[in-house]
Amino acid sequence: MAAQLNLSGPPDSGLSSLTDQSMSSRTSNRSLRVAEKERRKNEAEDPSVLALQYFYNVEAGTPVNGNDEVERNLVLVEQVAYRNGLSPEAISIMLEFAMSLRMGHSLCPRVLKCLIPVTVVPQEAVVRGVSWLGVGKIPVSTQVLFIKWVLTVFDMIDAKDQLRAIYGFIFSFVSEENLCPFICHLLYLLTSKQIVRVFRVRKLLELQSKLGRQPFLLNLLSLYKVFCPELVTLSIPSRSKSVFKNHNMPWKSALFAVQKRNGSQVASSISLASASKDGTNRRKRKHHHLEIPVLSAVVNKQPQTETSRRLVPLVQIQSVAELLENMDHIELPAQMGSLLGSSLALQYLDCVQDESALLRLNFWIGYALHEELLFCGDGASQNSEESLQFLNKLLSTQHFLQEGFSSSDAFLYKFLNVWDGSLLRPQILGLLSNIPVIPSSQIGRLLFEPLMQLFFTSSVFFKCGLIECLSNMLLKWLIWHSVYALEDDLDISLNSHTSINMTLSGFKDSVMGLVDFVGRLASIGLQLEGCHSLLLSFILDFYTMVCDTFLKYGLPLVVMPPPGVFYPALFATDPVSVDRLAFIMYRYKVNLTSAKSQEKLTEQAFHISRQTFREFNNYTVYMVNCLWNSKMFQPGMGVQLREELLLKSNVPQYWTSFDLVHHPAFMSYAIDFHQKCWPGKKDIDLDSIKHSKPWSWYLEYLFSQGYDGLALFVQSNIRAGQGNGQQGDSLST
Amino acid sequence: MSDARSEKKRDKLPGLNTANILLVESEEQFQKSLADALVEETAVTVYVRLAKSLPLPKENEESRPRIDLVVFIINLTSELSFQSAEASLKYLDPGYLLGKVCFMVTNARNVSVPTKRLDAVRKLAAALHCPLLFAEDQTSDGVTNATKRLLSILKVSAGLVPMATALYLSSLTSCTVPPRHRPAKLRLAPVFSGGVSLNF
Numbered sequence: 001m002a003a004q005l006n007l008s009g010p011p012d013s014g015l016s017s018l019t020d021q022s023m024s025s026r027t028s029n030r031s032l033r034v035a036e037k038e039r040r041k042n043e044a045e046d047p048s049v050l051a052l053q054y055f056y057n058v059e060a061g062t063p064v065n066g067n068d069e070v071e072r073n074l075v076l077v078e079q080v081a082y083r084n085g086l087s088p089e090a091i092s093i094m095l096e097f098a099m100s101l102r103m104g105h106s107l108c109p110r111v112l113k114c115l116i117p118v119t120v121v122p123q124e125a126v127v128r129g130v131s132w133l134g135v136g137k138i139p140v141s142t143q144v145l146f147i148k149w150v151l152t153v154f155d156m157i158d159a160k161d162q163l164r165a166i167y168g169f170i171f172s173f174v175s176e177e178n179l180c181p182f183i184c185h186l187l188y189l190l191t192s193k194q195i196v197r198v199f200r201v202r203k204l205l206e207l208q209s210k211l212g213r214q215p216f217l218l219n220l221l222s223l224y225k226v227f228c229p230e231l232v233t234l235s236i237p238s239r240s241k242s243v244f245k246n247h248n249m250p251w252k253s254a255l256f257a258v259q260k261r262n263g264s265q266v267a268s269s270i271s272l273a274s275a276s277k278d279g280t281n282r283r284k285r286k287h288h289h290l291e292i293p294v295l296s297a298v299v300n301k302q303p304q305t306e307t308s309r310r311l312v313p314l315v316q317i318q319s320v321a322e323l324l325e326n327m328d329h330i331e332l333p334a335q336m337g338s339l340l341g342s343s344l345a346l347q348y349l350d351c352v353q354d355e356s357a358l359l360r361l362n363f364w365i366g367y368a369l370h371e372e373l374l375f376c377g378d379g380a381s382q383n384s385e386e387s388l389q390f391l392n393k394l395l396s397t398q399h400f401l402q403e404g405f406s407s408s409d410a411f412l413y414k415f416l417n418v419w420d421g422s423l424l425r426p427q428i429l430g431l432l433s434n435i436p437v438i439p440s441s442q443i444g445r446l447l448f449e450p451l452m453q454l455f456f457t458s459s460v461f462f463k464c465g466l467i468e469c470l471s472n473m474l475l476k477w478l479i480w481h482s483v484y485a486l487e488d489d490l491d492i493s494l495n496s497h498t499s500i501n502m503t504l505s506g507f508k509d510s511v512m513g514l515v516d517f518v519g520r521l522a523s524i525g526l527q528l529e530g531c532h533s534l535l536l537s538f539i540l541d542f543y544t545m546v547c548d549t550f551l552k553y554g555l556p557l558v559v560m561p562p563p564g565v566f567y568p569a570l571f572a573t574d575p576v577s578v579d580r581l582a583f584i585m586y587r588y589k590v591n592l593t594s595a596k597s598q599e600k601l602t603e604q605a606f607h608i609s610r611q612t613f614r615e616f617n618n619y620t621v622y623m624v625n626c627l628w629n630s631k632m633f634q635p636g637m638g639v640q641l642r643e644e645l646l647l648k649s650n651v652p653q654y655w656t657s658f659d660l661v662h663h664p665a666f667m668s669y670a671i672d673f674h675q676k677c678w679p680g681k682k683d684i685d686l687d688s689i690k691h692s693k694p695w696s697w698y699l700e701y702l703f704s705q706g707y708d709g710l711a712l713f714v715q716s717n718i719r720a721g722q723g724n725g726q727q728g729d730s731l732s733t
Numbered sequence: 734m735s736d737a738r739s740e741k742k743r744d745k746l747p748g749l750n751t752a753n754i755l756l757v758e759s760e761e762q763f764q765k766s767l768a769d770a771l772v773e774e775t776a777v778t779v780y781v782r783l784a785k786s787l788p789l790p791k792e793n794e795e796s797r798p799r800i801d802l803v804v805f806i807i808n809l810t811s812e813l814s815f816q817s818a819e820a821s822l823k824y825l826d827p828g829y830l831l832g833k834v835c836f837m838v839t840n841a842r843n844v845s846v847p848t849k850r851l852d853a854v855r856k857l858a859a860a861l862h863c864p865l866l867f868a869e870d871q872t873s874d875g876v877t878n879a880t881k882r883l884l885s886i887l888k889v890s891a892g893l894v895p896m897a898t899a900l901y902l903s904s905l906t907s908c909t910v911p912p913r914h915r916p917a918k919l920r921l922a923p924v925f926s927g928g929v930s931l932n933f
Contacts, residue, residue: 375844384872418841418851420867422878449909456905457864457882524905528889528897 051076056093060102070103078114085118085258088158092125099132099146108142112149116254120158126150127162130170140178147182152251154189167195174207184216191220193227193356200224201231226363227356314345323348336360337368340393346400365394366407373424374414384424391427395434404434416450421458429465433472437480437502440509448517455521460529463521467538470518474511475545478553481507508557515546515559523564531568533577539565540580547587550595558591558608560615563638570623571658575665575707583709585623586716588616624717627663630656630690661686666702673701745799751778752891753798754883758806759785759817763839763870767806770880777893779884787821801891803829804883806837807854809846815854822861832899833890834863836908837879839870858908865908 051073064070077094080086086094097103098111129150133143150157157163163170167190173183201224208217225232312326314333323330323344330348332339339345339361349357372387398404408431419428438446455466502510522539529535543565549555561584569581595608622638625631632655633641646654656662661670667686674684677694689698703711754771756764761783768781780798789797803825808814818836825834836858841851858865866882869875886906890899 374842376842377844418867420869420875420878421882422874423869423872453864453906453908456902457866457886459881459885528894528902530895 048076048080052090052093055097058097058102060100062103064103064106070107074107074110078110081114081116082254082258084261085116085255086114087118088120088122088125091115091117092122092128095125095129099129099138101132101137105137105139105142108138109145112142112145113251115149115153116251116258117153117156118258119156121153121156123157123159123162126157127166130163130166133173134169140176143176143179144182147179147186149251151182151185151189152255154186160190164190164192164195167191171200171203174203177211180207180211181214181216184220188220188223191223191227193359196224196228196231198231205234223363226359314339314342314348317344320344320347327352332357332360336364340397343400346397350401362405362407365405366411369408369411370414374411374418388424388427391424391431395427395430398431398434404431404436409435413446416447416454419450419454421454421462425462425465429469433469433476435473437477437507437510439502439506440513443510443513448513452521455525456528460532460535463525463529464535464538467518467522467525467535467542470514470521471538471542471545474514474518474542477507477511477514478545478549478555481555482553508555511549511555511557512559518542519559519562519565523562526564526568531572533572533574536569536572536577537580540569540577540584543584544580544587547584548591550591551587556595558588558595558612560588560612560619566619567639570626571664573664575669578663578665579707579709581709582623582707582713585620586709586712589620589716592616620717623713626658627660628714628718630659632656632658656687659690660702661689661698669702669705670698673698676701747799747801747892748778750893751780751798752802752887752893753780753782753800754887755782755784755800755803756806757784757787757803757818757821758808759814760808760811761785762808763806763837763868766870766876767880767883770876771883773880774884777888777891779887786817787824800829801833802883802887803834804837805834806839808839809850809854810840810843812850815850819857822857830861830863832901832903834861835866835883835886836863837866837868837883839868841867852910855908855910859910862903862907864903864906 054069054073055077058070062070077086077090080090094111094115098108101108129146132138133146138146167187170183170190171187173179174187176183201221204217204221204224208214208221211217221232221234225234312329313331317323317326317330327348330352336357339349339357349361368390372390394405394408398408412428412431412435415428416432435447451466455463518539522535522542525535526532526539543561546559546561549557549559566581569577572578572581592608592613599607618638625634625637633639633646651657660666670686670689671684674681674686674689677689677697689695699714756767758764764783768783771779771781782797782800805818805821806814807818836854838851838854840846855865864886866879868879868882870879886902888894889897889902892898
């Protein structure tokens with residue numbers, strides 16, 4: 001590998017690139033004065049090329065002390081480095097000079113400190129530098145300095161394939177106590193799925209038992225765990241606050257200065273990379289953390305390897321066709337967060353077989369969410385705009401991929417426990433509705449307990465929002481079921497990328513749990529909010545989905561609404577709610593009848609409990625009695641009051657209070673109808689509508705107002721042509 | 734609790750369409766902005782009383798109205814704040830614990846909060862069957878929301894919501910102690926390898 005380093009190349013190629021640059025700029029700048037300035041600059045740079053030549057050719061063993069030539073040349077190189085940065089070739093030469101210890105180790109740190117790249121760092125130089133570490137003559141402090149330098153310029157290294165190839169070699173330095181934190185960081189940046197092996201995990205664990213639970217070891221292990229959860233059984237504390245904060249980066253300010261002066265393209269990506277990777281400047285990192293990095297190539301120029309498998313950086317891919325062509329050799333960006341911003345990258349993520357890309361993205365998302373929303377610094381309020389953007393991006397990504405990220409789910413379970421119910425509410429509820437099916441044994445602890453506390457102490461709008469969110473959650477679960485349910489063994493694999501497998505009965509338990517929970521929230525919520533009609537509307541949305549689980553989503557399950565939802569809807573003052581309830585009851589009937597007929601046809605069809613039929617019959621009979629037959633208080637019905645109490649209320653003909661004519665929701669229609677039917681009549685007698693003829697006209701009139709649910713309910717439950725006074729039929733159990 | 738008479742509620746009658754809330758916070762930071770927002774409520778006359786700690790001074794005891802809800806505000810970044818709330822609780826008439834006390838916690842998402850302190854607050858609230866509300870005191874939206882939530886509890890505990898009592902609401906909202914952090918040796922259940930077990 002070291003042999004590939006192009007040592008025979010012209011040592012002044014550093015100059016050639018510089019002159020190229022100045023040539024091009026000269027053509028654009030016609031001004032004489034500028035040209036003059038350029039020329040003077042070029043002259044000034046000439047000696048630096050000579051200086052580089054000196055360091056390239058200098059013999060091993062040349063003394064340092066009293067050697068003015070070295071001093072002069074080094075100062076020249078330093079000047080160029082701090083002003084403009086060093087070209088890739090110059091970096092190779094100087095790094096090689098320093099690491100080979102040709103002039104002893106006293107100059108080494110000084111040389112390393114001035115290695116400020118102008119564009120990229122050649123990978124070969126870094127690999128060669130690493131190989132010199134193995135020789136063992138370099139003092140430890142210099143070794144540390146070298147690794148720190150590699151970490152600083154990591155995103156500027158032009159390719160990473162050879163560095164990954166010597167992962168094992170780099171790993172061997174882990175046991176050196178002083179190097180370990182920095183080596184761990186470097187390994188962290190280089191790790192990919194194939195690299196995680198049992199012996200490496202074992203080595204790290206062994207080190208951990210020696211050194212204690214060091215954050216750098218834990219971070220590397222946690223990354224290993226992301227790639228291969230089966231190899232790392234150790235539990236990683238959730239509060240590992242800072243990742244690799246051990247670098248004081250002597251180059252950073254110089255690097256920024258040089259790049260600012262050059263205004264180069266690399267600058268933006270580097271500033272982000274270094275800002276998010278080292279923890280020295282916590283405040284700075286705060287502001288950059290949730291920014292989604294720009295999709296940038298790790299490889300700025302093509303790696304000069306002879307292998308046929310050329311890696312194509314994702315950023316260079318412009319169309320789906322190109323993506324398909326290069327599917328098998330795509331180089332992922334160094335910052336996985338950048339994938340969120342590109343729809344092509346998401347396409348790739350969606351169809352690639354290798355899991356590591358998704359795992360890396362998942363890891364990044366989880367880390368970012370935890371750091372920004374769970375363990376924030378003092379200025380928590382400042383970055384709310386950033387959090388908002390980030391969560392919106394995450395939501396649209398989840399929407400695009402049509403699945404959630406397990407790390408965002410894990411984050412939500414924790415976040416719900418400290419949420420105030422208003423911070424980023426639409427986004428949090430959106431993420432919440434994307435949560436995949438939770439086993440019924442866990443669902444209460446993870447979701448229901450925190451949500452219940454929030455629900456009952458928050459405003460009616462939060463209540464509506466939560467009910468809507470849970471409706472969406474149920475909808476997604478039901479769709480997953482109908483898509484992934486295998487016909488043979490009724491096993492559902494819910495998510496192509498995770499190993500959650502569930503039996504049908506397990507899935508049914510979870511759905512039941514969710515529906516029951518919403519039923520509980522809905523009943524008590526309606527009671528506390530005085531049957532708020534907006535809340536009722538969201539609740540009826542939910543039951544419009546629940547009543548159709550069997551026919552629409554193929555889930556053999558029928559759950560009736562609790563009385564706390566049924567009766568408020570039936571006695572609601574707005575006709576829309578009553579109409580929707582009638583539609584829901586109609587759909588229940590269709591579902592139950594079809595389930596029953598299937599039960600008769602095939603033996604193994606699912607069994608609906610008698611209780612469900614009884615509930616359904618009770619509700620239907622009550623509804624028909626109430627709306628149609630004007631018999632509100634029948635013995636054995638859901639609502640019962642003693643006769644004497646009803647008489648005491650002094651309501652005339654109390655039994656008719658909620659029939660289709662007197663129901664508060666429909667009374668205005670009845671009066672309107674009465675006026676149209678008998679325009680001459682001064683005193684309105686609503687009871688006259690109940691005679692056979694006007695009754696059927698009245699129904700027609702009502703249905704013509706758009707109350708289709710009511711029409712369907714009447715058609716399916718009341719025998720045609722018999723007019724007033726008919727008992728609704730009911731399903732037999 | 735022989736000297737715990739300072740906060741009795743039985744011997745005073747509620748006023749018509751009014752609600753009294755007592756905010757107890759040792760640091761006296763958040764209670765001011767909360768109080769300003771609380772008195773804005775128009776549907777009910779809300780009287781806000783502020784205290785640094787309990788017991789309340791004896792001198793105004795007679796003129797002090799009946800308190801419908803006692804809110805202990807705890808800043809999680811400060812151990813003192815928690816200790817002060819804990820100490821104040823001793824001076825509270827036990828009758829208040831039937832739904833007329835709630836805890837409001839700020840700074841829960843701060844990195845400098847030790848997990849143990851949050852757990853201790855949770856345990857305290859759970860042991861007393863009181864709701865535990867989290868609030869964002871740094872932003873105006875957070876304060877508004879916290880106010881709304883307090884009002885919704887206050888209205889119930891002051892008897893202004895038909896069909897609901899303080900005890901009933903507190904049975905629905907009382908804090909539960911969340912699951913313990915998993916012990917280090919425990920192997921995570923395979924069902925959740927892609928799910929909740931990923932805690933970094």
